[in-house]
Amino acid sequence: MVYTQKSSALFIIGVIMLAIWYLADSGLMSPYIEHLAYGKKYKYLSELTTIPLYFGIVAAVIGLWQMLGKHQPGSWDYYSSTIAGGMFILLIAMLVRWFVAPEVAVVSMNMGKIGDTGKYLHKLLGLNYIVLGIVIGIIIVNVFKVPLWAENGVRLSRLGLKSGVILLGTLYSAAELVNLGGLSIIMIGFFVLGSVGMVLWMGARRKIPNSMAGVLSAGLGVCGVSATVAAAPVVQAKSVEIAYTIGTILLWGVGCMFIFPIIGNLLDMSYVQFGAWAGTGILNSAQVAGAALAYQPDGIETLKVAEIFNITRVLVLPIIVLWLAVWYVEREESVTEKVNVGRVIFEKFPVFVLGFILLFALSTTGIFAPPQHYKGKYFGNTADKGYKESNLLKAETKALLLAEAPKVQRDDRKAALQRLIDNGKIMSVSDDDAIRGLINAKVMSKKVNKVLKKAHKSVRHTAKKVKAFRQWITWLFAFGLVGLGMQITLGSMKQAGGQPAIIGGVVGFTKASLSLLVVMLLISETI
């Protein structure tokens, strides 16, 4: 069978990308870019004048070959058939990131701030390029259908997300990984075991079949659809039970992806708090990444926290599947097959986590940034280390900080703030950490926080390789999530119902609200 479609689609995608590049590079798009920038600096200009050029050439050349060339069955044909769909997702991600999301922001800012929240609608609802990308993906698959020539490539989105997680390994410091890992093991351990137990208990009370209770407990307890897929064969779930479970999880997951950032914004949660909450409370792992990037689209601190929780969940998955297998065999007399522990662990082990660990290990050797750099960032408050004297605080800014200094409670933060006021710049790494903590704590006014952020940014410089990784990670997640959106069908979400919907509602709500409480009470602003 020949998989590569003889279609002009990929060539047209390439031409569209090249047209975007030409319009941006030649300045013909400048008035529109000014409109999107809304009086600020348009932050995607460097991307606009490079990325569509490179990918446009690749798409146009391969597109021409796919359209005019002869294709033979084989491995190369299969890989070639994925390019059009991959480029299709990429084009959507580009359009949403560069044009759609900024346009939504302009419309939202023109509407003014919403009531007492002091926030614009798009900020409050988290309507950024990630969320809009997923929504557009969902619209494409459900309204227009994914074109035949793009079907194979759309599945590449999984590869994008896994590659994103693997690359994320370069951005953790050892201390951060230890702290976040410890926290996630406690939180995930408690909530996963708690929700699996709760589903099994509720299932017994409501007299649902063991197969349904088993598949539902994995899906609701561990990591959503992925856990359902892993557990269904083990507990011999019926087709309708699988449909109910996946439908319930998808509906909850997509709902949570929109609702969580709104709640996070209303509660002014720190990035660590939100990442931990999303990583624990959202049933489906795909929507965890979506919600984290929705909450903080232009930074990856939230994503870093949320993904550690996701990784912990997926590492727990083989254990839970094993538990359910033993649990099911004990309860079903008809099942005589013994559980092969080694096989279950081996088959369900998420290999991509090894890639994450490998890149983390490599980054600790200093291959990407010198070891003394913290998370690829280094401190420099002198001209020879990249500090610009123009960033020194002015007298009126110092007065502003002084006026709000009494709001600070912690001694280390008080001292760091005082030294910033005295010297006009942050004086040491520990002072910078304290100032960062102060920013995340959100105890100061927005105006002061803006000054503190600027002071922090002027002394923290990112290593070039790490900066490139960050950009790649953002794009990989954007690509992956748009593609995943294209695989979320209303047909599968419509299956939510029956006992799984009732149990899912109770367990999902309990998990989300309890984890919010724990996060707000026990987790500090920084790790």
Next chain:
Amino acid sequence: MTSVENVLLASHGTEGSIAAAHMAVRMCNKGAKLHHLVVVPTLWKGMTGDDWLNNGSTRNTFRRYLEGQLGREIDEHCKEISEDAEQHSLHYTREIVVGEPEACLLSSCNNSNYDMVIMGSPRPKGKSGIRSRMPTEPLARSLSIPLLIVPYPNE
């Protein structure tokens, strides 16, 4: 009751469609042809769409399991109807296709000269089962042969 010689039965194992199957068997004359169309809805294709954490092996295991499970459920359903049809001396044939139920039914109708299409009525609210409802009004408009919708069985 009208007797028919060549019937298309659209049924996929729900209580409503089992009632339709029984009705179809009883309506046919001895020696009549009963063609059983089972449609596996395309919504199953979207069931693993959101899964990105698993490796290919787990996903393949799931796909094989799901195919097997759907196959077993369809086989059981077909066996029941086939036995019933045999008892009434009917020529039973079956066709299993993946697609949108309405399109598959119309396509099957166009490929043969059936006297009638028989199907079950939609599941009442609150009844468990896959949500893949076929809109009967546009279907009735598109068919050139009689369509019999058998009432849902009383509890």
